[in-house]
Amino acid sequence: MRDGAPFVLVVVPFAFLxxxxxxEAGLSLAETMGFSVLVIAGAAQFTALQLLTDNAPALIALAxxxxxxLRMAMYSASLTPWMGAAPxxxxxxxxxxxxxxxxxxxxxxxEQEPRLSVPERMAYxxxxxxxxxxxxxxxxxxxxxxxxAVPPGLPLDFALPITFLAMIGPMxxxxxxxAAAAVSVTLALIFAGLPYNTGLxxxxxxxxxxxxxxxxxxxxxxxxxxx
Amino acid sequence: xxxxxxxxxxxAALGLGTFGLRFVFLGLVGNRPLPAWLLRHLRYxxxxxxxxxVAPLVVWPAATGGAxxxxxxxxxxxxxxxxxTFRNVILAITAGALTLFAGLALFG
Numbered sequence: 001m002r003d004g005a006p007f008v009l010v011v012v013p014f015a016f017l018x019x020x021x022x023x024e025a026g027l028s029l030a031e032t033m034g035f036s037v038l039v040i041a042g043a044a045q046f047t048a049l050q051l052l053t054d055n056a057p058a059l060i061a062l063a064x065x066x067x068x069x070l071r072m073a074m075y076s077a078s079l080t081p082w083m084g085a086a087p088x089x090x091x092x093x094x095x096x097x098x099x100x101x102x103x104x105x106x107x108x109x110x111e112q113e114p115r116l117s118v119p120e121r122m123a124y125x126x127x128x129x130x131x132x133x134x135x136x137x138x139x140x141x142x143x144x145x146x147x148x149a150v151p152p153g154l155p156l157d158f159a160l161p162i163t164f165l166a167m168i169g170p171m172x173x174x175x176x177x178x179a180a181a182a183v184s185v186t187l188a189l190i191f192a193g194l195p196y197n198t199g200l201x202x203x204x205x206x207x208x209x210x211x212x213x214x215x216x217x218x219x220x221x222x223x224x225x226x227x
Numbered sequence: 228x229x230x231x232x233x234x235x236x237x238x239a240a241l242g243l244g245t246f247g248l249r250f251v252f253l254g255l256v257g258n259r260p261l262p263a264w265l266l267r268h269l270r271y272x273x274x275x276x277x278x279x280x281v282a283p284l285v286v287w288p289a290a291t292g293g294a295x296x297x298x299x300x301x302x303x304x305x306x307x308x309x310x311x312t313f314r315n316v317i318l319a320i321t322a323g324a325l326t327l328f329a330g331l332a333l334f335g
Binding site: 006025027031035038040044052053061066069071074075076077078079084091092094095103104107159160161162166167171172181183187188192200204205206209210212216 | 228229233234235237238239240241242244245246248249250251252253254256257258259261264265266267268269270271272273274275276277278279280281282283284285286287288290299302303306307308309310311312314315316317319320323324327
């Protein structure tokens with residue numbers, strides 16, 4: 001729970017903002033909450049809402065929002081070696097609560113302490129989401145009810161980048177990790193103009209391939225050095 | 228904009244699709260062993276996706292309409308360097324937020 005706590009600062013304004021923006025776009029209270037409870041993915045919700053208010057076809061809006069969320073499939077694959085042995089119902093709940101924050105906390109912890117048992121890992125995971133997900137619902141509701149009373153001037157826009165940068169630092173453990181991050185940043189910036197967030201997918205896949213390839217090369221070099 | 232039943236259908240479809248993406252590997256693969264090359268790639272998922280997610284937000288912040296912004300850039304650098312040096316997420320977030328407030332007070 002403690003590891004999830006800093007994300008409260010991120011989730012609260014983000015959820016609140018969705019509530020405000022949703023009702024201003026003409027959604028009813030129930031529809032706004034429907035988004036936050038059924039989808040529970042901030043960036044995708046904003047994407048869908050933006051495209052719908054632009055009168056984009058529903059299928060385009062759906063495809064774009066799902067493309068924004070494709071990284072969840074990568075998270076799911078990444079967590080599988082650690083949590084795959086848990087009962088199906090636990091994995092289903094874990095999937096529902098899979099967000100950037102719960103994934104980032106969990107993977108850092110599982111890699112730092114590989115000896116944790118599967119129940120310990122599941123307990124950690126649900127501990128992380130405990131402060132995050134209920135607040136997501138609650139502050140969407142608050143945003144929808146209170147509307148446009150947000151104090152201007154608070155630089156809340158940067159809460160999310162700062163939080164993720166703070167998590168990336170400790171992840172850069174080996175040259176392979178650094179190479180993966182460098183390729184990801186470079187390609188994400190080059191392909192930022194690609195529609196529907198596909199640039200991030202390109203950057204993510206290329207970053208993963210770079211990391212894996214660099215790991216193989218480093219291992220070969222290490223093996224060559226040993227007599 | 229679509230409304231009523233169509234909108235609910237849209238929300239439900241988006242919710243179901245998102246759950247599908249989250250469940251696909253964790254739920255369907257479960258405890259079956261994954262091949263080594265796949266695991267090797269998956270080790271780098273986080274470090275390949277999160278920097279790419281953050282980089283455009285730092286270089287082209289939405290708050291300034293996409294213009295490069297000194298306080299935000301400084302906050303980003305401080306956060307990353309402290310996070311890397313001390314491996315302490317909360318320390319890095321705090322220092323980054325303070326840098327941002329100070330930068331905005333001085334230059335904003």
